[in-house]
Amino acid sequence: MSNVTQSKVAIEAHELVKTYGGKVRALDGLSFSVEAGSIFALLGPNGAGKSTTIKILNTLSRPDSGFATVAGFDVLREPEAVRRAIGCVAQKSGVDNEATGRENLTLQGKIYGLRGQELKTRVDDLLTRFRLAEAANSVARTYSGGMQRKLDIAMGLVHRPQVLFLDEPTTGLDPEARASLWEDIAKLSREDGITVLLTTHYLEEADQLAQRLAIVDHGRLIVEGGPEQLKGELFGDAIHIEFAHAETESKVREAFGGLDGISEIRVEGHSLHARASQGATAVPGMLVALESAGLKVASVTVARPSLDDVYLRYTGRTFSEAEMGDQKGQKGTR
């Protein structure tokens, strides 16, 4: 791999389009680029096109149109070179359950041409690093979810790839295993200089790990930037009010008629989302206004902008709504 030149841009996706069965448009002109050595997150609800993007970039799938390069190689014209340069951890575990952790890693290394002492040392290092040394000689079927995911990541790293794809790496893990994995992932970019592209539908995960992130929805890029930058673009604080009963937006807007400095008012059922430059000072006035209009308030939260707010602002719906909407969509009602 020594002849591979490190370019500044590790991943570039340009106008990727992918349809399944001629109908479902999984990707609808998605473009983004990832700087070498950074962690980049694709954030979006299920069905947004994140996994499809990864599959095109790791040569498992082909786009209908558009192009992409990974580590400087064209995924369509030089798939072999791309495969040598990347490591992948898919949503579905790629671990062979009937083989031991050590056997899984050793085979993976052999596929990339590692042999003898070099391979053995590398496997031992990875087992130690991911705290799997004790379970190294047990078959992977006996591993916990967190251990299996770590083995998956270790397998993706055996050949020291330049770019690592992590497709929903912490889905299905308990909070402790998740935190431990975050630590491992952050280290990869910090200490090993590996470019990491990860997909997630946890806002918190993107916020914690990624230097840059792109919000994806319906196969399109909604917005791209650093987590702080995106949050900074939001005006003021987020105010979230829960009503005792479902209310309509028009009633709420009418109630707020006389108030200044409140923007981006949105009502979904029992919830009201709004923004104010100074959340804490705006709330008393809002509560009085709502009460005099006869709207019963159950609870109030004021928060600094979160990625959820970023998501809401750019897609017009909250993240949980998007997830629910997609479930409905799968039933064919969308």
Next chain:
Amino acid sequence: MNFITHSLLMAERLLRNLSRQPWWIVISLVQPIIWLLLYGQLFKRVVELPGFNSSSYISFVTPGVVIMSALFAGGWNGMGMIMELNQGVMDRLLVSPMNRAAIITGRIISMAVVSGVQSLILIGLGFLTGARFAGGIPGIIVLLVCGMLLAAPFAALSNALALVIRKQESVIGASNFILMPLTFLSPVFMASAVMPDWIRSVSRYNPVNWSVEAARAALNGNTDWSFVLVRIGCLLVFSVFCAALATRAFRSYQHSA
């Protein structure tokens, strides 16, 4: 070069996994053992039919059941592919520099080894129940080769189907609708000489027929080796063709992935 190394890596992996559950080899032998023992008894007297040209039905049917068992082992091989597709093991291989043809070939090699072991067990059982082969060890080796060379193309086709359709039902359906008729449109259980004309004509194009006839010719002694080698040659060509087809099936998988 990668092709050979990678094929062996794949075969080694599958055989090692299988060696952790060796009872599986025996369980998948239950059916052929029943065929061997039941048909061996039931049709004992068909050898008396004029033209059958064999004096012991168990000697006749043992190679038939060995071949049939190999055919089925091959035909069901796609089930393993579907399991690995579902687990994600296959995707991990496909995003690595693993040679595509080696993924298929490795599966075929490991299946052929397992099928060879099973064949030896069946031959032993046949021997215990009275089968005798004038062709001796060379005949038995030809029988093993014929079994593997029949299992290989059907394993390849089964894997191709698994990659294209990716549902267990497709492999189960195809196995039932293709393997059974192929068995009965061949001289596995009945000598060609006493078959109805139309079955005999059809069976000429049936790879199962090539395999059984070559094996029996080698087992019966006084072997016409050109007869045997032509059939082995046909099986070999058919195997390579099917393996190439299965390798192409990865493309279809890539397009729909």
